Amino acid sequence: MSSSSPTKGYDWTAIAPWLYAFVMFAVWEGAVWIFKIAPFVLPAPSKILEATIQFWPAIWMNSIQTMWTTMLGFIMAIIGGLLLGILVGWSRTIYAGLYPLMVGFNAVPKVAVIPVLIMWFGIGSIPAVLTAFLIAFFPIVVNVSTGLATIEPELEDVLRALGASKMDIMLKVGIPRALPYFFGSLKVAVTLAFIGSVMSETIGANSGLGHTMLAAQSQFNMPLVFAVLLALAVLGIVMYVLMAWLEMRMTGWAHRSSMGQ
């Protein structure tokens, strides 16, 4: 699809990711065999697959749990991020006042906040959801407010000379214009939300992939640890791809036109 020249044969770019992944796992497998690496140090992919099949019900259940907390936190981040982003992008004064605050807030490593959340809400899903929310909303705010704040001043003049209110300008120009920024930030935000909830699960939860991993680790079940890692990677990719697809679907115009020229 991407090759423009009429070359003979097959377009390899479509299957390249699969090929590379396959090669990576093959090299991994081979290295473990050749160097006789013990399974409790680095299990071979075949061992990981074995563990995945053996513990499938647990991995599946906990994946669902982690997905659920991630998505809940992510949705909260979308709502909160959109509202705050619009507020911050609305006027330069609000922008000037709130932005440093948010940068400071974002600078606090969220790992350090999780114990506080656990003390407030107890061990369970709530701290995981909240961590996901806290970590994911920042990129959304930044992107939405940037989209709003970078309306061409000339266009704003044209509309204001017509008697447009700030609300008109936001609805007709600002918000549509911020949408590509918003959808672009979702890819980053969903990954961060995922990191947040898993992080919280490894600190204080009684379900979820993070918790499963911790349990496997305390039993020295290295194949299961890696099976969980793999499950995390797969989930992460799935969510990212979903958001990338959504971005393409919603904001095709922004890719075909060069914005802000």
Place this chain on the structure above:
Amino acid sequence: MAGGFVEVSNVSLTYGGAGGTLAVDGLDMTVEEGQFAAVVGPSGCGKSTLMKLATGLVRPTKGTVQVAGKPVTGPVSMAGMAFQNPSMLPWRTTLKNVMLPLEIVQPHRSKLSRERAAYTQQAEDLLSVVGLKGFGNKFPWQLSGGMQQRSNLCRALIHDPKLLMLDEPFGALDAFTREELWQVMRDLHQKKRMTVILVTHDLREAVFLADRIFVMSARPGKIVVTRDIEFPRPRPIELTYKQEFNAIVQELRSHIAEARAAA
């Protein structure tokens, strides 16, 4: 001092508070209703600032601005504006871009959804006047720069503004397109008789289109020469090759050279 449709009296404007940039100082300007005025002057002398003052987008630090007999205290909420940069919205088709002012200006705003077909027809007619017949459903990024500028003009005109402000709208166009759009502008003004203020660097453009030309000094800008152009209307494009036309262009050129030298 009343009488003019746009009355700028002794206006000064400093950007960025006290100690900021004094953009214009002691500016006086009168444009009659239905008149086509052009503003020329050295770069950075405050022409765009004058446009913003006249439309109420910025408030003068000193002096007063009146439009249609009323003091301007905020955006005039009826002026059509077009700048050198077409600034079309890339997510709207050309037709939807052109119709944007109708979603804002009263009374069109409240009538738009009921009379959409009539308004759409009106926008399509306007597009064909500027030579964009059939391009309404194209997106701006599918149009050339010149075509975008034509739709920009349509957007400024769609709500039949009584005041039209043009800030170097033809500046980035090739000579042929520019002269073609001069004639489009001339015919539109002939038909609608709105008041036009055109900022331009092109003296031939000013002389061809305008009834009255204001020459500004270097910054801080003020009007140093007001020149009425008496050529009868409608003016054919061949006028621009005539001796008496070029004499006025030369005269204005020397005024601007003086204004620049004085800076």
